[in-house]
Amino acid sequence: MKKRIKEIRFNLIAWLIAGNMFVVFRFFGMYDFEQYFILKKPIEMELMFLEGNIVAVVNGLLLSLVDFFLDTPKFKRRSFRYILTFKSAAYIVTMFFSIVSIFVLHGIIINRENNLMYSLLYTLNSQYTIALYLYGAFISLLINFLKEVNKKFGPGILVKLFSGRYYNPRIEDRIFMFIDLQASTTIAEKLGHIKYSRLIQDCFYDITEVVARYKAEIYQYVGDEIVLSWELEKGIENDNCFQFFFEFRKKLDQVSAYYRDKYGIVPIFKAGMNCGTVTVAEVGELKKEIAYHGDVLNTASRIQDQCNAHNKPFLISSNLYKRIPRSGKFKIDLIGEVLLKGKLQPVAIYSVESTR
Numbered sequence: 001m002k003k004r005i006k007e008i009r010f011n012l013i014a015w016l017i018a019g020n021m022f023v024v025f026r027f028f029g030m031y032d033f034e035q036y037f038i039l040k041k042p043i044e045m046e047l048m049f050l051e052g053n054i055v056a057v058v059n060g061l062l063l064s065l066v067d068f069f070l071d072t073p074k075f076k077r078r079s080f081r082y083i084l085t086f087k088s089a090a091y092i093v094t095m096f097f098s099i100v101s102i103f104v105l106h107g108i109i110i111n112r113e114n115n116l117m118y119s120l121l122y123t124l125n126s127q128y129t130i131a132l133y134l135y136g137a138f139i140s141l142l143i144n145f146l147k148e149v150n151k152k153f154g155p156g157i158l159v160k161l162f163s164g165r166y167y168n169p170r171i172e173d174r175i176f177m178f179i180d181l182q183a184s185t186t187i188a189e190k191l192g193h194i195k196y197s198r199l200i201q202d203c204f205y206d207i208t209e210v211v212a213r214y215k216a217e218i219y220q221y222v223g224d225e226i227v228l229s230w231e232l233e234k235g236i237e238n239d240n241c242f243q244f245f246f247e248f249r250k251k252l253d254q255v256s257a258y259y260r261d262k263y264g265i266v267p268i269f270k271a272g273m274n275c276g277t278v279t280v281a282e283v284g285e286l287k288k289e290i291a292y293h294g295d296v297l298n299t300a301s302r303i304q305d306q307c308n309a310h311n312k313p314f315l316i317s318s319n320l321y322k323r324i325p326r327s328g329k330f331k332i333d334l335i336g337e338v339l340l341k342g343k344l345q346p347v348a349i350y351s352v353e354s355t356r
Contacts, residue, residue, distance in 0.1 A: 007067055011143070012060040018139045019056030022132065023048050055102055059136065062098050063143075066090050077205055084148050091140040099133055100124065166290055169281040175235035175320065176219070176297050177228040177245070178304040179207075179271040182313075184224045187265060199263050200224050206251050214244040219292065229292065232275060236324050243329075245271050245314055246354045272304025274317040302340035303349055310335055310351070318348035331355050 070087060078086075100123055107119030123129050181187065181203065188196045207226060211218060215234040220227040228244070235241040248269065252259070256266040278294035303315050312335070316324075321332060331353045337346035 004064075004068070008061070008064045010147075011064045011067075012057060014143050015056040015060040015063075015139070016053060018136075019052040019059075020049060022135050023052040026128075026131065051106070055099060055132070058098050058102060059095055062094050063091055063140070066094055077201075080148065084144065087148075088141050088144045091144055092137050095136045095140055096133060099129065099136065103129055166280050166282040169279050171277060172280050173232040173276065174278055174292065174296070175230040175232055175241050175273060175275040176292075176300040177216075177241065177271050177273045178301045179226050179228065179245070179248075179269050180304055181224040182268045182270050182308075187267075190265075191263060195263065199259075199265075199267065202259070202262075203252075203267050203269075206255065207248055210244060210248045210251055214240040214247065216240070216244055227297070232323070235275070239324065239327050239329055241273060241320075242324070242352060245352075249313075268313070270304060270307035270313045272300050272302070272307065272315050273320055274300035274303060275320045275323055298342065299340065299347065302342065303347070305341070306335075306338060306349060312351040314352045315349050316352055318350070321348075321350050329355055 066087070070090065075083070075086075100120070103123040103126070104116070104119045107122060108116065181200070187199070191199060204221065204226065208218070210216075211228070215237070216228045216230055218226065219229045230241050252267060252269075259266045274296050276294065276296040276299075278292045278296050280290060280292055282288060283291045299317060303317055306315055307313060315335065316332075324332075333351050333353075335349045335351055337348045339346045
């Protein structure tokens with residue numbers, strides 16, 4: 001529901017801005033500054049802005065409805081080109097019927113001979129309608145493109161890049177989870193390269209459905225491994241960082257028949273987590289991204305490597321153990337102090353299991 005509300009809010013804000021800009025571009029540029037106040041009465045401009053905002057709100061709501069109907073697992077598994085093309089076409093067609101319907105209804109209301117066919121023909125041949133539609137088509141393409149690019153970067157990353165927030169390195173407290181497919185080498189040998197890649201694609205699609213629910217951010221995909229991150233407060237709030245892992249396992253259990261039929265296996269993932277202070281910076285020129293630097297990530301990765309050795313699917317560091325509230329939803333047991341690869345001092349690690 002929160003995701004839907006955010007999408008609707010984004011569509012409404014984007015279209016309200018676009019609608020008001022159209023009125024400004026369309027009418028304020030028709031006359032010189034001095035002539036404008038002679039030829040146009042204030043009440044007429046208020047009506048123009050009102051009409052523009054009504055069209056913007058209707059379009060925002062209708063295109064949110066398009067997003068809702070297209071938000072299916074099957075559609076989201078399509079290629080970037082297919083999604084962008086199909087969605088843009090759906091947006092433009094929906095917007096066309098929206099604009100025509102509004103102006104036909106407006107024509108009837110103001111008694112343009114009170115004739116539906118006349119009002120329709122007048123609307124379709126109106127230069128104002130044509131200009132508005134072409135402008136709306138461009139805005140639809142732009143909004144859809146930005147949405148899809150934002151998904152490719154990861155939610156919120158595009159905004160951070162535009163804002164320049166991390167142009168200069170910053171210090172943050174964050175939680176990191178390295179989550180990896182168990183027995184990946186054996187599975188890859190069994191399935192072969194292409195089928196194994198399809199399996200990883202399916203697993204990563206399923207994990208994205210859980211990411212937003214528990215306020216996680218996908219930092220990187222590395223082969224068959226995913227690196228997730230939380231701002232410290234968001235991660236420990238309501239045990240989000242713990243609940244994410246068990247909800248993902250639950251999701252895979254729910255679709256286990258699909259994986260068994262298609263691949264002959266049900267994927268199982270293991271995870272290691274750590275928290276602490278990292279440096280965050282914008283890096284790259286040809287390919288920009290937000291990068292995290294610090295020993296916190298290396299330790300989280302090494303903890304995940306210990307899952308097989310201790311036969312535990314989910315391990316965390318003592319740093320995170322000290323920070324996470326004791327809600328009673330999870331059983332946390334000390335494994336012991338382990339000398340992780342590349343570390344000079346042993347690190348205490350804990351196993352986490354769900355009590356529900």
